[in-house]
Amino acid sequence: MSKPKVATASLAGCFGCHMSVLDIDERILKLIELVDFDKSPVDDIKEFTGRCAVGLIEGGCANEENVRVLQDFRRHCDVLISVGDCATMGGIPAMRNNIPLKECLDEAYLNGPTVYNPSGIIPNDKEIPLCLDKVYPCHEVVKIDYHMPGCPPSADTIWQTLVALLTNKPVDLPYELIKYD
Amino acid sequence: MSVNLTSAIKEICKFCGNDRTRMMDIVRAVQQQFGQVSDEAMNYIAKCVNCHRVEVESVVSFYVFLSKKQKGGVVIRLCNDVVDKMSGSEVVAEAFEKELGIKFGQTTPDGKITLEYAPCIGMCDQSPAALFNDEIITYLSTDKVKEVVADIKKHYDPSKLKHRLGDGHNADELVHSCVHNNIRNKGRVIFAEFKPEAGLKNALAMSSVEVINEVKNARLRGRGGAGFPTGMKWQFTRGAAGEKKYIICNADEGEPGTFKDRVLLTERADMLFEGMTIGGYAIGADEGILYLRGEYAYLRKFLEKVLADRRSRNLLGKDILGKKGFNFDVRIQMGAGAYICGEETSLISSCEGLRGDPKTRPPFPAQKGYLGKPTSVNNVETLCCVPRVLEMGAAWFVEVGSAGSPSTKLLSVSGDCKQPGVYEIPFGVKVSELLKMVGAEDAQALLIGGPSGQIVGSADFQRTICYDDLATGGAVVVFGPERDMVAVAADYMEFFVEESCGYCTPCRAGNVLLKKYLDKILTGCGEPEDLDILQKLGESVKITSRCGLGQTSPNPVLTTLKNFRKSxxxxxxxxxxxxxxxxxxxxxxxxxxxxxxxxxxxxxx
Known part of the structure; x- marks a missing residue:
C-alpha cells in the first residue's frame, strides 16, 4: 500500500512554522517512513500530484495568490490544519487590518522612513498578486479541521499531531504542548 | 482655554459642591452648555473637583449623551429599536438624512444639528419616535420629518417645536410634551383612584419593622423583572451595619419595549415619591435618589415641582407629617443614555459619578451600596405599589393575582397589535387572553420581559404571565405572522452589542459573535452546524458573564432557536x-x- 501524503504551504507567514517542522530533527527520518511529501516547500513540488491525507498551512491570506493556494489545498487534502498564529488568527500581518490598503502601500513604497524610491512607483505587475482588503485567517476562507496555536507551535506539537492523525489515533495533546503563557 | 469655559465649569463644579461623586451632573451640565466635553474642559473639571483627568474622561466616554467631540446645538436621536423599525423608522431615517443633508453620525456643516440613532427611548407605543435634545417627537412619518425639520431650522430650539400636547400631565406646562400615556387597562392597584398620603399616614403610625412586615405579608416582589421580595430587601437594608442608608428608585427604564415607568412618572409621581418616603421610613434612610434615564429628561422639571410641592406640604423634609425624627428627601439623578445603568450596581456606580460599570456582588447593595452605605434599589412600579399596600392593607393587596404572584402588573405592550399601550392586569393572565385584549389574535410570537426575557410562539400562548411561569419586567412586544424571527433576534443582538459595557469578555465579544452568526444565516451563508454553534456560544455567554446583561443577552437567540427552529x-x-x-x-x-x-x-x- 502506498504511503499517505502530506502537503504543506506557507502563505502570509514567516516560514517559522516550517522551521519548526524541521525542528523534529532526526524524527524526520521516521516521518519519511510514515508519509510521502506532496506539494511543499520541503521538496519544492509546485503543484499537487494527487490526493493528500493531511495539509499543513502556515500563515493567513494576505493576497489573492494565498487564497488560490489555500483553496487548492482544501480541494486536495482530507484533513486541513491551520498551523501557528498567523494561520489561525492572521498574526502579525493582520496588524494592517485597521489601516486602509492604500495607506499601507504608500507607507511601504513611498513614505516610510527607510524607503528609497526616486521613481515613486508602487510595484504593479500582473505577476504580482493583488493584496486583499485585509489579512484573513485561514478558516475565514475555507473550512479548517484543526487549529494548532503557537508562534511557532513546537516541533513536538507538530510531530505528535501528525503521528496521531497518520496512525488513526485521537489528537490528544498534553497540556504542556498547547499552553503558551 | 476660553474664559467663558473656565468660568462656566467653575460655576458648575461649585454648584455641585466640587464633589467628584456628582460627576454625572457636572459633565451633563458642561455637555448641555457647550455641546461637548472637550479635552480642555475635562482637564479643568478634574482640577476643580480634585480628581484625575482619566476619572472625568472615563465617564464622558461611557455615556452616549456625552461626547468629547463637538456636537450640534440640536441633537436628533432617532430611536432604532425593533418596534420602531416595525413601524417604519427606516423610511423616517432616510427622510431625516434627506431633509438635513447629512448621514447618521454626522453634524450639519453649519454645526447646528447632529443626527444620531438611539436605542429604545421608551416610546414603542407611539413609534417611530425621536429625541430632539430633551424633547420627544412621536408618531414620525416622512411628512412629519419634513415639517419638524423645517420648524427646527427656524429657531434651533427644540422647546419651541410645534406639536400637539399629549393627555394627562403630558399637557402640563412643565412637561409640555406630545407623548401620550396610552393607558388601556386600569387595574385596582396602580391606576385605580388612590387616597394620597393615606398610605404614608398609616405607615408613620406603625413602627418601621411593622411597615416591613406589612410589605412582606403583601408578598410584594420587585416589578423590574427580577422579582426579589421587596420586604426582604428592605429588611436586609435596615439590618445592615451603619447609620446612613439610602433608597434609590430605579427609573432607568431601558429594556427595549418597556415604557410603563414613563407613564407612572407622568401620572403617578406623587404615589412614587410616597412609596419612596415609606421605604425610607422602613429602612431608616433619610435620603432618596430617583435615577431618571436621560431619555426622560423632559419629565425632570415636572418631577422637581412635584418634589417641591411635597416639601411645602411637609411630605418631605424634616419631621414629616409631624413624625418627630423622621427626615427624608429625594434628589433626582439624571442618567446619560446607558442601558446597563438599569442594572442596580451599575446604577449605583453612575450615581457615584463613575462609569456605569456593574460592581462585584457580594457585597450586595443592601450591605454596601451607594457610597458604600446600605442601599435599597427599587423599581418605579414596585415603589408605586407600596402606598397602596399601606393604604389598603396586605390582605387586600393579595386578593387578586395568582398564588405565587399576588396583585397586578403593568405591561407595556407594543408591536403588531391594534392597541399598544400600558395595561394593568392581574398576575396569572393567560397570554392568549392578553393577545385578545390588545388586538393581536393573529400573533406569531411574543417577546415577554424584553429582549433579556424570552420570545415565545403559539405553543406557549396558554401559559400565564406571572413570576412562576412567564416572568416579565413589563415589556411585551407582539410580532405578527409575517415577521422573520431570526431577523428580530439579530436586531436585539445588535442592541446588546451596543450596550455591553465591555468589562468582561464573554459579553463584550460573545454578543458580537452571536450577531455575526445570525447575520451569516440571514445573508444565506448559514450552515446547519451554525445552529449548534449559536446554541453553545449563547449558553457560554450566559454562564460566564459578569452581570445580568450578559447573563440574559443571548436569550433572544436561545429562545428563538428553541421556539422558532423552523425559521x-x-x-x-x-x-x-x-x-x-x-x-x-x-x-x-x-x-x-x-x-x-x-x-x-x-x-x-
Whole structure:
C-alpha cells in the first residue's frame, strides 16, 4: 500500500512554522517512513500530484495568490490544519487590518522612513498578486479541521499531531504542548 | 482655554459642591452648555473637583449623551429599536438624512444639528419616535420629518417645536410634551383612584419593622423583572451595619419595549415619591435618589415641582407629617443614555459619578451600596405599589393575582397589535387572553420581559404571565405572522452589542459573535452546524458573564432557536466543497484592483 501524503504551504507567514517542522530533527527520518511529501516547500513540488491525507498551512491570506493556494489545498487534502498564529488568527500581518490598503502601500513604497524610491512607483505587475482588503485567517476562507496555536507551535506539537492523525489515533495533546503563557 | 469655559465649569463644579461623586451632573451640565466635553474642559473639571483627568474622561466616554467631540446645538436621536423599525423608522431615517443633508453620525456643516440613532427611548407605543435634545417627537412619518425639520431650522430650539400636547400631565406646562400615556387597562392597584398620603399616614403610625412586615405579608416582589421580595430587601437594608442608608428608585427604564415607568412618572409621581418616603421610613434612610434615564429628561422639571410641592406640604423634609425624627428627601439623578445603568450596581456606580460599570456582588447593595452605605434599589412600579399596600392593607393587596404572584402588573405592550399601550392586569393572565385584549389574535410570537426575557410562539400562548411561569419586567412586544424571527433576534443582538459595557469578555465579544452568526444565516451563508454553534456560544455567554446583561443577552437567540427552529432551519444549507460561504473574493480584491487599475488575473471575473 502506498504511503499517505502530506502537503504543506506557507502563505502570509514567516516560514517559522516550517522551521519548526524541521525542528523534529532526526524524527524526520521516521516521518519519511510514515508519509510521502506532496506539494511543499520541503521538496519544492509546485503543484499537487494527487490526493493528500493531511495539509499543513502556515500563515493567513494576505493576497489573492494565498487564497488560490489555500483553496487548492482544501480541494486536495482530507484533513486541513491551520498551523501557528498567523494561520489561525492572521498574526502579525493582520496588524494592517485597521489601516486602509492604500495607506499601507504608500507607507511601504513611498513614505516610510527607510524607503528609497526616486521613481515613486508602487510595484504593479500582473505577476504580482493583488493584496486583499485585509489579512484573513485561514478558516475565514475555507473550512479548517484543526487549529494548532503557537508562534511557532513546537516541533513536538507538530510531530505528535501528525503521528496521531497518520496512525488513526485521537489528537490528544498534553497540556504542556498547547499552553503558551 | 476660553474664559467663558473656565468660568462656566467653575460655576458648575461649585454648584455641585466640587464633589467628584456628582460627576454625572457636572459633565451633563458642561455637555448641555457647550455641546461637548472637550479635552480642555475635562482637564479643568478634574482640577476643580480634585480628581484625575482619566476619572472625568472615563465617564464622558461611557455615556452616549456625552461626547468629547463637538456636537450640534440640536441633537436628533432617532430611536432604532425593533418596534420602531416595525413601524417604519427606516423610511423616517432616510427622510431625516434627506431633509438635513447629512448621514447618521454626522453634524450639519453649519454645526447646528447632529443626527444620531438611539436605542429604545421608551416610546414603542407611539413609534417611530425621536429625541430632539430633551424633547420627544412621536408618531414620525416622512411628512412629519419634513415639517419638524423645517420648524427646527427656524429657531434651533427644540422647546419651541410645534406639536400637539399629549393627555394627562403630558399637557402640563412643565412637561409640555406630545407623548401620550396610552393607558388601556386600569387595574385596582396602580391606576385605580388612590387616597394620597393615606398610605404614608398609616405607615408613620406603625413602627418601621411593622411597615416591613406589612410589605412582606403583601408578598410584594420587585416589578423590574427580577422579582426579589421587596420586604426582604428592605429588611436586609435596615439590618445592615451603619447609620446612613439610602433608597434609590430605579427609573432607568431601558429594556427595549418597556415604557410603563414613563407613564407612572407622568401620572403617578406623587404615589412614587410616597412609596419612596415609606421605604425610607422602613429602612431608616433619610435620603432618596430617583435615577431618571436621560431619555426622560423632559419629565425632570415636572418631577422637581412635584418634589417641591411635597416639601411645602411637609411630605418631605424634616419631621414629616409631624413624625418627630423622621427626615427624608429625594434628589433626582439624571442618567446619560446607558442601558446597563438599569442594572442596580451599575446604577449605583453612575450615581457615584463613575462609569456605569456593574460592581462585584457580594457585597450586595443592601450591605454596601451607594457610597458604600446600605442601599435599597427599587423599581418605579414596585415603589408605586407600596402606598397602596399601606393604604389598603396586605390582605387586600393579595386578593387578586395568582398564588405565587399576588396583585397586578403593568405591561407595556407594543408591536403588531391594534392597541399598544400600558395595561394593568392581574398576575396569572393567560397570554392568549392578553393577545385578545390588545388586538393581536393573529400573533406569531411574543417577546415577554424584553429582549433579556424570552420570545415565545403559539405553543406557549396558554401559559400565564406571572413570576412562576412567564416572568416579565413589563415589556411585551407582539410580532405578527409575517415577521422573520431570526431577523428580530439579530436586531436585539445588535442592541446588546451596543450596550455591553465591555468589562468582561464573554459579553463584550460573545454578543458580537452571536450577531455575526445570525447575520451569516440571514445573508444565506448559514450552515446547519451554525445552529449548534449559536446554541453553545449563547449558553457560554450566559454562564460566564459578569452581570445580568450578559447573563440574559443571548436569550433572544436561545429562545428563538428553541421556539422558532423552523425559521432557522429553512435558512441554512449544507456546503460540500469545503469553502467558506462568507468569503467573497471579489469584495476582498476590489480595493487592490482599484488602486492597481487592473483586474485580478487569478480570479478572473
Amino acid at each position: 432557522y432551519e429553512t435558512k441554512v444549507k449544507k456546503t460540500t466543497n469545503g469553502m467558506q460561504p462568507t468569503f467573497d473574493i471579489r469584495k476582498a480584491v476590489k480595493g487592490a484592483e482599484t488602486i492597481a487599475k487592473r483586474d485580478s488575473v487569478i480570479f478572473v471575473k
